[in-house]
Amino acid sequence: MTDNNQEHQDKVVTGSADASPATSQEQQAAPASGKEKTSSSARGLAIVAIILALVLTAGLYWHGHNQAVAQAGQLERLQAELAQQQNALQAATAAQDARLTSLTSNQASTAEQLDGLSRKVLDLDSKRPNDWMLAEAEYLVRMAGRKLWLEQDVVAAAMMLANADERLAALNDPTLIPIRQALAEDIAGIKSVQRVDREGLVIKLNNINDQVDRLKLAGVIMARAEEPDFTLSESIGDWRDNLKKSWASFTDDFVTVRRRDGNVEALLSPQQHWYLSENLKGKLLQAQLAVYREQQEVYDSALAQAEQWLQDYFADDSVRQFMLEQIAQLEGQRIDVDYPEQFTAQDRLQQLLDDRLQRLLTGL
Incomplete structure (x- = not known):
C-alpha cells in the first residue's frame, strides 16, 4: 500500500516536473508574439505619419506656388501701369515744356511789340500834343446832355457846351470849324428853351398850402328870393292885375312872403371839414x-380842383380871396418844356475821335 502511494506520488511529481517545462515555454512564447504585434503597429503609424507629412508638404508647396504665381502676375501689372504712368508723365512734361517755351517766345515778342508801340505813341504824342483837348471837348458835350436830359439843368448844359467850344477854339484847327458851328447851333437851341422857375412855383404853392388851416367853412347859403313886381299897367284891360298888385302892395307892409327856389347845401361836420382841408392840401x-415831373395835365387838374373846392365850401374872406388869386396866377404857367432830342455836335465829335484813333492804329 505504502509502495503504491509512493509510486503515485512519484508519478505526480514526475508529471508535475514534465508539465512545468511546457508551461515555461508557453510563457516565453506569449511575450514574443506581443512584441511582434507592437512593432507592426508602430510601422503602420510611421507609414501613415510619413504619408500625412508628404501630403501636407505637397499642399503647402502647391499653395505657395500659386501665391508666388499670383504675386508675380500682380507685380507685372503694377510694373506695366507704372511704366504707362511714367510715359504719360514724360509726355505731359514734354508738352508743358513746349508750351512754356512757346509762351516765353510769345511774351518776348509781345514785349518787343509793346516797346515798339510805346515808342510810336510817344512819337505821335510829340507830333499831336493837343488831341487830348479834343477828347475833353467830347466829354463836356456828353456831360451837357446828361445835365439837360436827366436833371433838366439848362444853364449848366449851356455852360458845358460853351466850355467845349473853348477847347476846340484853343486847338486852332480849321478842320474843326463845322463842329464848332454845330456847337453854336446846340447852344442857341438850349438858350431858346423856355425856362421854368420851378423853385418859385413850388414856393408859391407851399405858401398857398400854409393858408389852408386859416380857411373857414361857408355857412348855409340860401337861394335869392324873388322880389315882387308892384308896377301897375296903364292898360284898362289889365284892371284885374292892377287890382291884385295894388292889394299885394298894401298887404306887403303887414305880411311878407318870399319864394326861394334852389338847392341848399348842408353844413359839413367837423370830421368832413378835416377831410376837406387835408384833400385840399x-x-x-x-x-x-x-412841377418837378413836368406833368402839365396833372398840374392843371390839381389847381382846378383846389380852386373849385375853395369856391364851393369855404367862406368868402380875405384868406380865400388871396388863395384864389394865387391859384389864378399859377394856372397860366407852363411847366413842360420841349428839350432838344440830341446835340448835333456830339456825333461829329465822336466820329472825329474814332477816325483819328483808327488812323493811329493803322499807323502802328
Whole structure:
C-alpha cells in the first residue's frame, strides 16, 4: 500500500516536473508574439505619419506656388501701369515744356511789340500834343446832355457846351470849324428853351398850402328870393292885375312872403371839414410834384380842383380871396418844356475821335 502511494506520488511529481517545462515555454512564447504585434503597429503609424507629412508638404508647396504665381502676375501689372504712368508723365512734361517755351517766345515778342508801340505813341504824342483837348471837348458835350436830359439843368448844359467850344477854339484847327458851328447851333437851341422857375412855383404853392388851416367853412347859403313886381299897367284891360298888385302892395307892409327856389347845401361836420382841408392840401402837394415831373395835365387838374373846392365850401374872406388869386396866377404857367432830342455836335465829335484813333492804329 505504502509502495503504491509512493509510486503515485512519484508519478505526480514526475508529471508535475514534465508539465512545468511546457508551461515555461508557453510563457516565453506569449511575450514574443506581443512584441511582434507592437512593432507592426508602430510601422503602420510611421507609414501613415510619413504619408500625412508628404501630403501636407505637397499642399503647402502647391499653395505657395500659386501665391508666388499670383504675386508675380500682380507685380507685372503694377510694373506695366507704372511704366504707362511714367510715359504719360514724360509726355505731359514734354508738352508743358513746349508750351512754356512757346509762351516765353510769345511774351518776348509781345514785349518787343509793346516797346515798339510805346515808342510810336510817344512819337505821335510829340507830333499831336493837343488831341487830348479834343477828347475833353467830347466829354463836356456828353456831360451837357446828361445835365439837360436827366436833371433838366439848362444853364449848366449851356455852360458845358460853351466850355467845349473853348477847347476846340484853343486847338486852332480849321478842320474843326463845322463842329464848332454845330456847337453854336446846340447852344442857341438850349438858350431858346423856355425856362421854368420851378423853385418859385413850388414856393408859391407851399405858401398857398400854409393858408389852408386859416380857411373857414361857408355857412348855409340860401337861394335869392324873388322880389315882387308892384308896377301897375296903364292898360284898362289889365284892371284885374292892377287890382291884385295894388292889394299885394298894401298887404306887403303887414305880411311878407318870399319864394326861394334852389338847392341848399348842408353844413359839413367837423370830421368832413378835416377831410376837406387835408384833400385840399393833397391837391396842392400834387401840383408841386407835377412841377418837378413836368406833368402839365396833372398840374392843371390839381389847381382846378383846389380852386373849385375853395369856391364851393369855404367862406368868402380875405384868406380865400388871396388863395384864389394865387391859384389864378399859377394856372397860366407852363411847366413842360420841349428839350432838344440830341446835340448835333456830339456825333461829329465822336466820329472825329474814332477816325483819328483808327488812323493811329493803322499807323502802328
